[in-house]
Structure formats: C-alpha cells, structure tokens
Amino acid sequence: MIDTRTAPYAIFALRLALGALFLAHAGLKIFVFTPAGTAQFFASLGLPGGLAYVTILWELLGAAALILGILPRLAALALVPVMLGTIFTVHGPAGFWFTNPNGGWEYPAFWTLSLVVLAGLGNGAFALKPTLGRAGAVSYAG
Template sequence: MENRYEASTLILRIVLGISFFIHGLSKFQGGIENTVGWFSSIGLPGFLAYGVALIEVVGGIALVLGLFTRIVAIIFVLLMVGAVIKVKLAAGFLGNGQMAGYELDLAFLAMAVSIAITGSKAYALDLFIGKGQKPEKANEVL
C-alpha cells in the first residue's frame, strides 16, 4: 500500500469498526434489556436499544471488512451526534463524576466523518461490489 492517506484511513476504519463492534456486543452480553431500560429512562423508546446495538455490531463488522464503508460511517455519525446531544452533552467534555463525558463520542464522530468524506478502499470489500472497480485502484486518492 503506497498511499499514506489510504493507509491512515484504513487504520481509522479498522479501529472504529472494532470499537463499535465491541460496544454493540457489550450491550447484548450485558443484557440488552438493561440497555432497553436505560433508553426508556432517558426518554427514548426502549426498542431503539435493539437497533443501536445491532447497528453497532453489524456496522462494526462491515467497517472492518470495508463493506458499505461510507454508508456505515454516515450512520455512525448520526449515532454519535445523537449520543452526544441526548446523553453526554449535559455531563460535559470529561464527564461529571457520574457519567463519562463526550470526549470518546467526539473522537468516534470525527473518525466517522473522516471515513464518510474520504471513503476507505484499502483491503475493502467495497472494491468488489458496486462500481466494479479493480483492486489495484485501491491506492488512488479521491
């Protein structure tokens, strides 16, 4: 991989994908009903917890594989904007002692925005679907 921009985007894509996957998986492993209850307690419909957890798990895997990269990144941008505004903003940037702040959410948001803007073609399944691009085009800059 000769293009340093593509290499850096690959790193962002994999780290963000793994991070979302683990966050979604923990919602299921910790008992999704706990997350449903928490969503209800902050004024969101409880059933949204299933959707968020599923998006995090499936979207995380998709990002790691480079599948529907920009679409998944945009969905993650929307999730992070919602999380910051609805949940974390009141706690402040570093948190309030009872809840974590929005610093991690902001970092995830920035990573997702970057991926949504630039895409990520290196080692991505996106190259084999859609426009039928050849894998050797993976190192070109947009």
C-alpha cells in the same frame, strides 16, 4: 501533501479501529448490560426502549461494514447519528470531560469526527465492496 502509497493503509487502520470500537460497544450492550437492560436504560432517558435493539443492531452492522470494507464511507456516515444520539442524550448533559460521571461528550465527539473523516478520506485498502464515487469511479484510496 497526501502520501498516496501509505494513505490507503492508514485509512484501513482507521476503519478497523472504528469498527472494533463499535463491535466492543455493541458487545457491552449485549453481554454486560444485556439487551433488556440497555432497553431499560434507554427508557430511563425518555427514549423508546425498542430503540436500544435498533442501536445494538446498527452498531453490529456498522462494525462489520467498517471492518470488512463493505461500503465503508456510507457505513461511517450511517453511524454518525448513533454517536450524535449518545452526545445529546447521555454524554452531553454530563459536560465536556469523559471522566465526569456518565462520561462527557469529548470522546463521542472525537469518535463522530473520526467517522466523518473516514467518510471523506475514502475506502482504504482491502475494502471488499468499496463505496463508489462520482460517475461510478471508486473513491480515493479505494
């Protein structure tokens, strides 16, 4: 049974947590590794270096959308490819455990699943622009 009194606030907490994580990871790429350094790292993986700038922007926009509640269900789904990219290019080859060198895929996989769960649950409380459901109705817990 879903407690419809508390579910919107739980979804809101999940939305904030996921948004904060993306904000932190974008900040890491900007302030610690630098965008140019991140582009070099992407190139070392055989990816186009310019994809690093797209990834940073996508993480920032996705974080803002999740935190503010701007089409949060769609924002969550739009961030899934970023996480799958990290699994297949960096963390997947390192094995399962995130404590392995280069980090394993357990944490990014959990993060990906959390985004999918958020998209399935609804907008949560305090969404500024909820994602619409069928026939224009606002989604559950939105």
